[in-house]
Amino acid sequence: MARLNDDLATLKSLCAEQGMVFDLLTLDQLVRYGALLEQWNHKINLISRKEDAPVIVKHIFHSLLISLYHTFNAGEKVLDLGTGGGLPGIPLSIAFPDTQFLLVDATGKKIAACQAMIKELGIKNVIALHTRVEELKGVLFDTVLSRQVAPLDQLCAYAGTLLKPGGILICLKGGNLEKEIAKAVGSGKNHNGFPTKVELHPISSISPFFSEKQIVIAR
Numbered sequence: 207m208a209r210l211n212d213d214l215a216t217l218k219s220l221c222a223e224q225g226m227v228f229d230l231l232t233l234d235q236l237v238r239y240g241a242l243l244e245q246w247n248h249k250i251n252l253i254s255r256k257e258d259a260p261v262i263v264k265h266i267f268h269s270l271l272i273s274l275y276h277t278f279n280a281g282e283k284v285l286d287l288g289t290g291g292g293l294p295g296i297p298l299s300i301a302f303p304d305t306q307f308l309l310v311d312a313t314g315k316k317i318a319a320c321q322a323m324i325k326e327l328g329i330k331n332v333i334a335l336h337t338r339v340e341e342l343k344g345v346l347f348d349t350v351l352s353r354q355v356a357p358l359d360q361l362c363a364y365a366g367t368l369l370k371p372g373g374i375l376i377c378l379k380g381g382n383l384e385k386e387i388a389k390a391v392g393s394g395k396n397h398n399g400f401p402t403k404v405e406l407h408p409i410s411s412i413s414p415f416f417s418e419k420q421i422v423i424a425r
Contacts, residue, residue, distance in 0.1 A: 213237045213262040220267050224274060224412065228301060235300045235327055240266050242326060243291050246319045252291030259415040268416065269294030269353070270301060272376055275407050275421055276349065280304035285347040285368060287339055287361065288312075288354035292320045294378065295351060299332035307332040308347075310339060339364050346370045353378045358386040358404070359393050362424055366397030375401070375424040383422065390424065401425055 214230075214237045221228060228236075240261045247253055253265060272294060278284070282305045286295030289309035299307040309332060311317050320334035350365040350373070358377065365375040379386075387404045394401050401424035409416045 210237055210241060213240060213260070216260070217262050217267060220263065220413075221270065224271070226270060226273060232301060235329075236266050236270075236297055237262065239292070239296055239300065239323060239327055242323045246291065246323065250315045250319060252316060252319060253293075263413065263415055265293055266297050267413075268378065268419070269297040271409055271412065272298065272351070272378070272421060273301065275423060276374070276376060278302040278305040278349075282306065282348045283346075284308070284349045284351060285310065285342075287350055287352040287364060288356070289320060289334065290316055290354070292323060292334070293353050295332060296320065296323065296327075296329070298351070299329055300327070303329075303331050305331060309334040310337050310342065312336075312338045339368070342368060346373070348373050350375045351377075357389070358383065358422065358424070359390040362390045362394065362401050363397045365424070366394070366400035369400065375422075377422040377424075378419070379422050380419045383420065387422075 214233055218233055244261055284305055284307045286309040289295050289311050292309060295307045295309040309320055314336045317334050317336040324332055324334060347368055348370055350368055352361050361377060362375060391401060391404060403425050405423040407421040409419050409421060
């Protein structure tokens with residue numbers, strides 16, 4: 207219980223520093239998700255088991271930072287591509303209950319863990335689906351999210367077939383992305399003209415744990 211209270215205080219403080227204000231019920235649910243994520247990680251590999259930062263910071267707070275650069279609206283349809291243990295989709299679905307989230311991953315065990323956590327937390331605006339992105343047909347999204355390590359041009363190729371006109375891809379990535387961006391924009395003509403531009407938002411100044419981390423928005 208003391209650990210959960212510490213995580214709650216940490217998350218509340220970090221969010222407040224960035225002007226992100228969530229009620230205590232939301233913060234509590236985010237902390238509970240962090241605890242469940244750690245529990246499931248002992249069973250299957252959802253996140254690194256050699257963490258250099260608290261889960262509440264490195265995974266939960268990191269996911270929430272997307273909302274500094276994108277407003278999640280009521281009724282918006284969001285796809286989390288290669289969600290793994292539910293990141294960033296589950297934290298964002300908790301924080302923005304009026305937005306609809308679909309989490310997909312090709313690994314069945316990871317999706318089973320996500321489904322179990324979603325059920326235990328009682329989240330109503332998110333679905334976790336075991337499928338490959340190539341099999342998603344007949345539905346378009348306003349926003350596609352990804353935290354996986356796939357190259358940006360590959361993520362843009364997927365997103366270009368899944369986004370509504372005017373939709374965006376938001377990725378959490380690290381390192382020097384200059385070549386990735388050039389390749390993604392250069393190959394956009396092959397993917398429904400997506401993307402035409404890519405924005406970089408460094409977040410290294412927010413926390414030393416986010417050294418070289420950036421939020422990438424492709425439009």
